[in-house]
Amino acid sequence: DTAVSQTPKYLVTQMGNDKSIKCEQNLGHDTMYWYKQDSKKFLKIMFSYNNKELIINETVPNRFSPKSPDKAHLNLHINSLELGDSAVYFCASSPRGATYGYTFGSGTRLTVV
């Protein structure tokens, strides 16, 4: 059983489109996150979310929005995709307080053409 699963694994789309990436965790964790990994492999947090609080990294464009239908899911919706959005996006989850670090999914490689 995959602990944190993301779909799709690969996503190729045209500029201006709207797309979503889905994430599910079966660990019973309270908090979920989205990270962006750029071409230089730098991992940067985009959002952290539990059922009470959404924290948005101030550098994230408002074209990006997390949507959580329930505690086990945190989807990432992106409007009006731009070339610079091309990257690998990782979902992660952690227990309350994140004392033991995060568990990551295997990533979604987004390519905007």
Add this chain to the structure above:
Amino acid sequence: GQQLNQSPQSMFIQEGEDVSMNCTSSSIFNTWLWYKQDPGEGPVLLIALYKAGELTSNGRLTAQFGITRKDSFLNISASIPSDVGIYFCAGLNYGGSQGNLIFGKGTKLSVKP
């Protein structure tokens, strides 16, 4: 925001050699973590450190939490080809219901058989 300086950026070593990499920060962390990322996968937790001065081993891996809480190192002994990948340090400060995991820029390890 907080930033981690991780070095070296890349390493090319011969199988059997020992490896050392480190991470420094301008501010303190409650927890230091070391992750490994294989190609096409998400980061996987290797070692977590919770106390200043703590030295922890996981097989051939050894990591230490610096006394000042502003640095950590990771050693890999007797490297093997499957050690190839990108190693990330990460600092974590947690409070309330959420943690905040900040990553270094990674050390890319190449092992020559």
